[in-house]
Amino acid sequence: MNLRWDPRAVRDLHDIRRYIAAHSSPAAAERFRRHLSARTELLRRHPHMGPISSHPEIRILARTRYPYRIYYAVQGDEIAILHIRHTARRAPDDLQP
Numbered sequence: 001m002n003l004r005w006d007p008r009a010v011r012d013l014h015d016i017r018r019y020i021a022a023h024s025s026p027a028a029a030e031r032f033r034r035h036l037s038a039r040t041e042l043l044r045r046h047p048h049m050g051p052i053s054s055h056p057e058i059r060i061l062a063r064t065r066y067p068y069r070i071y072y073a074v075q076g077d078e079i080a081i082l083h084i085r086h087t088a089r090r091a092p093d094d095l096q097p
Helices: 007-023 026-045
Strands: 002-005 059-061 068-075 078-086
Antiparallel strands (some): 068 078
């Protein structure tokens, strides 16, 4: 499966890494990046592993080591990463696949 990052998800990723680097360390931000990369690689191999959200076309890859959920949609042979959101925040209601 191909992986495509929505511009919103790219902004989320940069914002999260910037926050972690500023409030912890650049090394911690790099560990987060590697963890997220491993999670998305697992998602590429198992695209339907996340439960369906309140929107029937959007799935959620639940948090593991870091408190972030990945919102994504499976569209043909492509996985679209739509948004990355901290678990302390309400689920977004404006996502579109």
